[in-house]
Amino acid sequence: MSDRPRVLVVDDEPQILRALRILLRDAGFEVLQAASVEGALDAAAVRPPEAAIIDLVLPDGDGIDITRSLRGWSEMPILVLSAVGEEDAKVRALEAGADDYVTKPFGPRELVARLEAAMRRAGPGQAEPVLRADGLELDFAARTVRVDGAEVHLTPIEFNLLRLLARNRGRLMTHRSLLIEVWGPEYATDGAVLRAHVANLRRKIEPAGQAPRYIRTDPGIGYRFAA
Template sequence: MQQPHQHEETLDGPPRVLVVDDDPTVAEVVAGYLDRAGYVVDRADDGPTALTRAAAHWPDLVVLDLMLPGMDGLEVCRRMRGHGPVPVIMLTARGDEDDRILGLEVGADDYVTKPFSPRELVLRVESVLRRSKPAATGHRLGAAGLSVDPAARRATRNGTELALTLREFDLLSFFLRHPGRAFGREDLMREVWGWDFGDLSTVTVHVRRLRGKVEDDPARPRLIQTVWGVGYRFDPAGEEAGS
């Protein structure tokens, strides 16, 4: 099995990960593996404590259990995202697709189903953090009133900044780089998420969320069009055609 490698320190020190789980055994094991991989780890066993810890030391990433006492992981995710962007990996206790969809709907960047391998979780953390860093170089992308600055990780629609999660930003950037081409969900999962396998509903949910932020009428999308039997196509001319 692949071993988690030592994480390179950033200019501000090693990345800080907040682990939120009410099961002390799970939290201790996860925190131990992350610590050995070179991360600074904070722990919380419920939602209010997690929000307090995050406010005191804003994390670079949150590993968040969906099933928490009192305030569940979905509400914790919503409240954290209300204060600023932060990548979230959701832990779901069951292999229940509804749980995974709920986590993705509130903007989780990845999810891991219990029971899981702590080594796998560390690799997921590394993957999400690596993709969340601003690009060192990258030309601005734009079409149909949308503009993306990869270096600053900022996106605007008709001059107004869009509040996009990590994966939504990556998905929009990918579509803007490949206008007019149809991509299957497997292609998007590989190119945007960097996964060769996974739950394709992840792509479906993120496309739906992105449409909600860039389309005039998400129920009748003109920019991100469904290509039946294939997947999705970004059509910059779709907005003009519908106006």
């Protein structure tokens, strides 16, 4: 019996499936593979994986179907693979429960790093009372924020937005999920209010004149706390 973490890989292109199998095995994973929705669900039922990498486009459905089915019984990390330009499908996959996505063609090291990060986030552990990351200190209980030792004054909404992103560190959060969590369901489609608050938050915590250090944008999809 292998003690390697088991990853379900689903793609209907044989060359990609083979490349992923070799890549993940070399990185220390045991690989279960499937080329269809039905095959993926069968494989997961017989030998439940600890994570999954799923292509969005499959011959008998799509990766969203698999994601939704897996989320019915598992909190395993799920990454979706997508072609450039499939923004709507990426959003639907994330809303169905996927943790992240990787766009084809992808770099092997990026894929393994995304998978390992998702698995670390899913691992056991207690919530941090204080999060420290690259000069930022976020005290969840005291609701205080410091950047490079200096206290930064945030509005309640800005703090709640930053706290939600930080507690999902590294994970892509869609516009819709952020709006619902921070503002409520009635704001689910109000992208303008989210963009305005992210801009205000960045002005307060990000280094002036430099690329964002903490809050990264995935264009058309959402934001992630990347520090």
